[in-house]
Amino acid sequence: MIVQLKGNVGFPITLDPSVWIFDDRKVEFDQAFNPTGGENVENNENDLEQASERWNREVYMQQKIKPPVNKSLSKAERKKALESTYVMSIKPFLANAEVKDNASNAILLTEQGDQTVTIEQLENGYFLFAVEGKPLKEDGPLYFYFGDGSNKDTPIRGVKQITIE
Numbered sequence: 001m002i003v004q005l006k007g008n009v010g011f012p013i014t015l016d017p018s019v020w021i022f023d024d025r026k027v028e029f030d031q032a033f034n035p036t037g038g039e040n041v042e043n044n045e046n047d048l049e050q051a052s053e054r055w056n057r058e059v060y061m062q063q064k065i066k067p068p069v070n071k072s073l074s075k076a077e078r079k080k081a082l083e084s085t086y087v088m089s090i091k092p093f094l095a096n097a098e099v100k101d102n103a104s105n106a107i108l109l110t111e112q113g114d115q116t117v118t119i120e121q122l123e124n125g126y127f128l129f130a131v132e133g134k135p136l137k138e139d140g141p142l143y144f145y146f147g148d149g150s151n152k153d154t155p156i157r158g159v160k161q162i163t164i165e
Contacts, residue, residue, distance in 0.1 A: 085132060106118070124146070139157040
């Protein structure tokens with residue numbers, strides 16, 4: 001259930017998607033591709049608050065300070081975490097691995113064969129790691145979705161390794 005990120009990077013790293021369920025940077029699947037949700041005022045205020053939190057996290061990441069992970073969760077938040085479908089951006093992990101400036105592509109190794117995506121597509125994309133709060137055991141450990149949602153119905157399934165070229 002681990003995924004190696006290696007190749008044209010300063011530091012090869014190993015990702016463990018099974019622990020991402022506890023990571024504050026995870027995003028609900030539906031919100032990743034439809035961030036506005038409903039049109040009522042409550043949702044808009046919530047979206048503004050979430051955007052503010054994402055901005056603060058991005059600022060922290062730019063300063064090489066890791067965002068808070070594993071904050072204590074309320075009972076309702078724990079229940080929601082164990083029932084929702086989540087994706088995670090690979091961008092913070094790419095920053096930690098220090099992708100070299102001359103890198104142009106990433107090869108996603110799957111059982112069905114290698115899939116090549118650009119570094120930009122990888123940075124802006126999402127990895128699905130949990131469906132209804134459970135890790136992907138079949139066709140897992142990760143599914144890759146482009147950030148624009150163009151492959152929302154046909155993700156790259158079974159990503160087992162990421163090699164930066």
